[in-house]
Amino acid sequence: xxxxxxxxxxxxxxxxxxxxxxxxxxxxxxxxxxxxxxxxxxxxxxxxxxxxxxxxxxxxxxxxxxxxxxxxxxxxxxxxxxxxxxxxxxxxxxxxxxxxxxxxxxxxxxxxxxxxxxxxxxxxxxxxxxxxxxxxxxxxxxxxxxxxxxxxxxxxxxxxxxxxxxxxxxxxxxxxxxxxxxxxxxxxxxxxxxxxxxxxxxxxxxxxxxxxxxxxxxxxxxxxxxxxxxxxxxxxxxxxxxxxxxxxxxxxxxxxxxxxxxxxxxxxxxxxxxxxxxxxxxxxxxxxxxxxxxxxxxxxxxxxxxxxxxxxxxxxxxxxxxxxxxxxxxxxxxxxxxxxxxxxxxxxxxxxxxxxxxxxxxxxxxxxxxxxxxxxxxxxxxxxxxxxxxxxxxxxxxxxxxxxxxxxxxxxxxxxxxxxxxxxxxxxxxxx
Numbered sequence: 001x002x003x004x005x006x007x008x009x010x011x012x013x014x015x016x017x018x019x020x021x022x023x024x025x026x027x028x029x030x031x032x033x034x035x036x037x038x039x040x041x042x043x044x045x046x047x048x049x050x051x052x053x054x055x056x057x058x059x060x061x062x063x064x065x066x067x068x069x070x071x072x073x074x075x076x077x078x079x080x081x082x083x084x085x086x087x088x089x090x091x092x093x094x095x096x097x098x099x100x101x102x103x104x105x106x107x108x109x110x111x112x113x114x115x116x117x118x119x120x121x122x123x124x125x126x127x128x129x130x131x132x133x134x135x136x137x138x139x140x141x142x143x144x145x146x147x148x149x150x151x152x153x154x155x156x157x158x159x160x161x162x163x164x165x166x167x168x169x170x171x172x173x174x175x176x177x178x179x180x181x182x183x184x185x186x187x188x189x190x191x192x193x194x195x196x197x198x199x200x201x202x203x204x205x206x207x208x209x210x211x212x213x214x215x216x217x218x219x220x221x222x223x224x225x226x227x228x229x230x231x232x233x234x235x236x237x238x239x240x241x242x243x244x245x246x247x248x249x250x251x252x253x254x255x256x257x258x259x260x261x262x263x264x265x266x267x268x269x270x271x272x273x274x275x276x277x278x279x280x281x282x283x284x285x286x287x288x289x290x291x292x293x294x295x296x297x298x299x300x301x302x303x304x305x306x307x308x309x310x311x312x313x314x315x316x317x318x319x320x321x322x323x324x325x326x327x328x329x330x331x332x333x334x335x336x337x338x339x340x341x342x343x344x345x346x347x348x349x350x351x352x353x354x355x356x357x358x359x360x361x362x363x364x365x366x367x368x369x370x371x372x373x374x375x376x377x378x379x380x381x382x383x384x385x386x387x388x389x390x391x392x393x394x395x396x397x398x399x400x401x402x403x404x405x406x407x408x409x410x411x412x413x414x415x416x417x418x419x420x421x422x423x424x425x426x427x428x429x430x431x432x
Contacts, residue, residue, distance in 0.1 A: 007099050013395035016325040019318050020373060020388050024087055026315070027299070027374030031083050033282045034295035034302040035376065036076035043075025079295065079376060086378040090385035097389030101397070105390065106337055109159035113188075116156040119149035120191040138195050150192045151379035154204045155387055157188050158344035161208060165215035166336040172217050181212075182225055189229075193236060198243055199367030203351055205229055210347040214330070214340055250365040263298065264362045266291040270301040271312075271361070278308030295376045297368055300360040312357075315374075319353040322346070329391055332398040342394050345387040352384075 051066035097105070123130055123137045131139035131146060140147050161181065171177045185208040193201035212222055237244045249261045259265065270286045273279065284305050287294045294302055304312045326346025333339040349372050356371040358364040370377055372384045 007101070007393055008396045011396045011398075012098070012392045013325050013329060016322060016329070016388070016391060016395065019321050019325070020385070023315070023318055023373035024091070024385075026303075027371075028080065028083060028087060029281055030299055030302055030306065030374065031295045031376045032077070032080040033284060033306060034287045034299060035079040036282075037288050038295075039078035039080075040073075040075045043073055043078050044070045047073060083376055083381075086381050089378075090382040093382060094385040094389035094392075097386050098392040098396075100393065102341060102390050102393045103337060106159055106163040106341065109156065109163050112156040113153070113160045113184075116149060116153035117187065117191065119147075120153060120188070120195070123149065123191075123195055138197055146378065148377075148379040150195070150197060150200050150204075151383040153188050153192070154200075154207060154348060155345070155383050157185065157204065157208065158211060158341065158348065158387075160184065161211045161215075162337055162340035162344055165211065165217075166340055169215065169336065172215060175221065178217060178221050196240065196243075197368070198233070198236060198240075199369050202233065202367070203348075203355070203369065206351055207344060207348045210351075211340055211344040214343040246365050250362075253362070260362055261366065263292050263366060264359075267298055267301040267360050268362060270298075271304040271309075274305040274308040274311075276309045278304075278306045278311050281306050297356070297366075297370055297375060298360055299375045300357050300371055303374075304360070316354070316357060319350065319372075322353075323350040326350075326391055329395045329398065333394050334397050338394040338397065342391055345391055348387060349384060 047066050047070040051063045051070070054060075054066060055063035119140060122140060129141050130137050131141050133139070138148055138150065140149060161184075165172065165181065168177055185205065189201045189204050189208075192204060209222060209226065237247065246261075250264075253260050260268070266286060270284075270291060273285060279285075284294075284302050286305055287302060291298055291301060300312065300315070303315055307314070323346060326342060326349070330339045330342035330346065333342055352369055352372050355364060355367065356369050356375070359366055359369065370380045373381065375381075
């Protein structure tokens with residue numbers, strides 16, 4: 001049996017670690033600020049609902065007690081308390097994952113993907129633990145814990161692709177081999193898309209194609225399949241009228257024939273109110289039910305209002321640092337497995353972060369994509385922190401003095417010299 005070295009904690013990428021921890025702490029502060037008003041109203045309404053039930057049941061004393069309590073209760077910390085639990089769970093799992101050699105997790109990748117697919121299939125059933133919101137079934141609730149399977153499916157897919165694309169690296173020029181991997185991606189993407197979550201499906205597709213590129217799949221294969229996926233997405237939009245309306249509402253203002261949607265208008269107002277330096281943490285006006293999803297998908301708008309232009313630039317710069325450190329970890333990974341895994345995880349975090357910011361700034365259609373480490377939510381936060389744990393483990397195993405990878409110049413040369421259907425000109429192969 002292969003022996004795995006234990007993690008070398010002093011050699012982990014501390015720049016990456018502290019960048020992520022900074023975003024988690026900032027996210028907790030912004031989520032508390034953005035959710036406090038809604039949380040207070042939510043807790044008060046819950047008490048009033050319980051009072052109504054008690055009165056209906058004939059318990060007048062309890063009903064009166066609950067109504068009096070609703071007048072004085074402070075429920076502003078309801079959502080941040082729940083978020084704090086998710087942060088602790090995510091950080092614990094991050095360090096636990098980091099402590100185990102990443103190749104062990106790659107060995108379990110088929111099991112992870114199989115489990116993720118089963119959970120995605122369960123969303124199409126009428127079982128009592130399937131949660132539906134706005135005619136979409138994307139969540140499962142077990143013992144009070146709500147999970148979105150697609151958040152974990154994307155990382156399971158990254159693990160599987162990183163393992164098998166490296167193992168079959170000498171056969172990727174064969175279109176039949178490539179189609180087998182593409183079929184796996186299509187299975188996951190299709191299940192997510194039919195849950196009426198086209199945004200997440202598109203993200204998973206982009207992440208998969210990033211891993212394919214780093215695995216040196218022929219550019220011709222990627223181009224043709226990319227066009228096929230794009231055509232399939234357009235057909236899917238036509239079959240779901242509300243989705244095509246989102247795209248139209250995004251495009252109309254670009255051509256001067258309409259105004260942005262209400263949510264985007266309020267998002268832009270948030271940035272305008274913030275100005276260069278912001279109104280300060282906790283002083284947001286838009287959180288008072290003006291901006292929908294203020295502490296979830298549109299949390300970047302609250303950052304723009306409370307921290308201003310320089311705050312938003314600072315957050316994006318931190319994500320740029322994470323992108324740089326992640327790709328550096330991929331470059332110096334000890335083998336091809338680590339390189340593909342690090343590249344896929346880094347691409348996942350970066351794509352989600354910058355697309356979320358683009359949506360908030362009216363530069364992309366609304367997709368319902370949360371901002372990593374900052375937006376309120378459990379599954380997305382925990383899954384991204386698990387991904388960071390894998391990156392930290394790869395960085396601990398790396399030794400730049402003995403790395404054997406193509407450099408950036410080789411990648412640029414590959415793009416410039418590769419025939420449309422030709423194999424990569426990069427001659428180096430990564431050691432197993």
